[in-house]
Each structure stands twice: as structure tokens, then as C-alpha cells.
Amino acid sequence: MQHPGNDAVEMDVAAGCAAVQTEQLKALIGNIDNIPTLPTVIAEVTEAIRDPRVDASHVGQIISRDQALSAKTLRLVNSAFYGFPRKITNITRAIIVMGFNKVQNLALTASVLDTFKSRDKDFDYAGLWKHSLGTAIAAEVLAKMVKAGDTEDAFVSGLLHDIGKLVMALYAKEAFARIRDHVERNDVLMLSAEMELYEIDHGLVGAWLADEWKFPPKLTRAIRLHHNPDAAREFQEIIYITHASDILCRALEIGNGGDKRIPLMSKTVWTALRLNESVLDKCMTEIFEGLDKAKDFLELLK
């Protein structure tokens, strides 16, 4: 994750969530005080790396205070996905080799996966995480292919784009069950069912949580608008990449996003990312290669 944007942007994001549909959100989620929290080390790390003079050992010490999180982060660092020739055995070394942002994002990935571990037999958590991981890989591949500014942010955006569904699955069980039932009976997109039944969508729910967790505005916006990229007035690149990656991942049937339909890809996104058959074909090859190497990410669910 990059450092947070300017105050005006943050306020806009928060105001957008709060002003427009708070009542619908409250109706859907009920007690919105009862939200999950991330380990405190995540916030401390985010704060620490704002200082350009921070060193790897200081950040390493912060993360290492949470032994469970450190262990899971190192497991991801040493996964076949990154393919390091030698095992990296401590967080400080991981930061030196991979950089602050990447290790921070891996620690975030590990803690989010842990926070939303499967507790409900009726919902395919593993399927949704696989879809999320597939989207993350697709986003990183696309970002590289279109020479986007930050492939790291693209990965995290892909991973967390559907976090709103998890919030609903855990904190709005009845409503979520209604939505799933509607999807099943009418064979529509989950997005369509959400709008029809509750007039809000999982993008808004996810953006609300991202805002609560003080994610950078770029990431919050990508979560909010991944189904409606044409509404983007800023951070278009990451929003477009997240939109396209979600669709690519569904087209390749990676994981389970909760419905069986493919949304229409925005024409703006086709043009802006210069997508053509050759680019998509190459992406698909790399997505499957990445997925095969990323099994450790899914092992963390168990």
C-alpha cells in the first residue's frame, strides 16, 4: 500500500460512504460498531513507514511482536509465488529483500485472511478467497502488462475487492442469505441481487470497511468502484485494473465469486488498458502460472 492520499481525498471517500447510503448500510449490517479489527501491528507498520528514514529492522521488530502474524507473513514470503532460492527466516530480511510495501501488503494479506476465516458451512469462503487471489494475480499481471505505476497496489486491490461480501456473510447473515437465494433462483449477478433487494452493493460495504480500517483512498476507491469503473474521477488506473481482473478471473472460472454470470467489461476500461486478444491471452497464461505457484496463500485459510 502507498501512504494515504491527501486529506481532501480521504474526506471525500468518507463523506461519500457516510452521506449517501449510511441508512441502507445500517439496515444491512445492523450493529455497525461490531466490525472486525486488524492486528494493531498493521496500523503501527503503516504509521512507521510514513517516515522515509525508517529502517527495515525497526519495522521488522514491530511485525515480529505478533508471532502468529510473523509466521504467516514469512510463509507467504517463502511461497513458490515469489520463488526465492533460499528461505527467508525473519521479517527484517524479508523487508530488505522485498521492500517495505510488499512485506506490509503480505502482512495485511495474512491478517485479513485470518480475520475472515471460514465460520459458516453454508458459504463457500474458500471459493471466494480463491476468486480474490485469482483477481489479485490477474491484477498484478495486467498492471505489469499495461505498465501501470504500482503492481503491488494492484495485487492488494484485487485481493480485497470483494471484502464487502465477507462483511455481509459474517455480519449480515440474514440479508446475505436472501441475496444468495435471489442469485440462485434468478441466476443473476450478486451485484444485481444486492441492488434489487437492498439498493447497495458489496463495493460500498467493502469501501466502508476499508475506510474503517484506514486503508489508503486509492484502495478504498478501487473496492468501491470495481463494478462501476466509469464513475471513477480519480485513481482510474487501479480501478480499471481491478474491474478487468475480476472479470478475467470469472471468465477463467477461478474460485467462486458467489454467482455464475460474467459482468460486462466497461468500454472505457477496454480502451484505457488497451486490451486486445493478444494481451488477454498472454495474461491468461500468466494468471494460471501465478495461481499454480500461489497455493501457500490458500493454505493459510486452513
Place this chain on the structure above:
Amino acid sequence: MRKIPVEDIEDDMVLAEEVLDDRGEVLLNAGDRLRKTYSAKLGAWGVTEIFVESEGSAPAPRVPEPPEEQRLPKEVEERIRTRVNHRFANVIEDPSMRKLMELSIKRLLARTANGHGST
């Protein structure tokens, strides 16, 4: 010789360098005469570019068998096509989405044939 994307293969082009699959096994030999239909087959193997002889420098022609594929049983292939067609049903009128659908079918068939099964 010149490098071309597999989409540009035309009948009677001659392969200048052998083509290998991702396990290093030979799909086509140098000197093989190509068919336009090989384009999709090579694409399914993840081959995006090949070297062909420039016009006027072709060695003796030989029309090889197409690259050996691990073909799926017809009913499995049909099941995949039907499922993907259904997923794209609401967006298929859009030519770009149709292309995306065709690409995904190709990829899913190849992946299933290679033993990866459901993703």
C-alpha cells in the same frame, strides 16, 4: 527467417525453428509446412510466436500431423463450452466479450486437458 505471431500463420508457410511445448517436447519440427488451422492449436499450447522461413527460401515441403493434443472426451468439452456460454449469455452480444469468451473456452479446455481440472 522472420518471427510472426501464431495468429498470422498462413497455409504453406514453412517453420524455420522447431516449436516446443512448456515441457520442452517438440510440437513441430523445423521445415514443417504449416496450416492456418495450427494457429489455434499452437495458441492452446501457449505458443504465441514462431519463426518461419522468408518467401523463396523454403526447404522441401512436408505437411506434418498437427501438434498432438491431449484431447478431452467430447462430452467433457461440450460441458465446458455450454457452461462458459451460459456464464457469458447476458454479454455475448458485445463483440469484445465474445472474444473474451472464446479465449476463456480455449484456455479452460487446454487446462482441463492438461489435468488441472476445476480451478
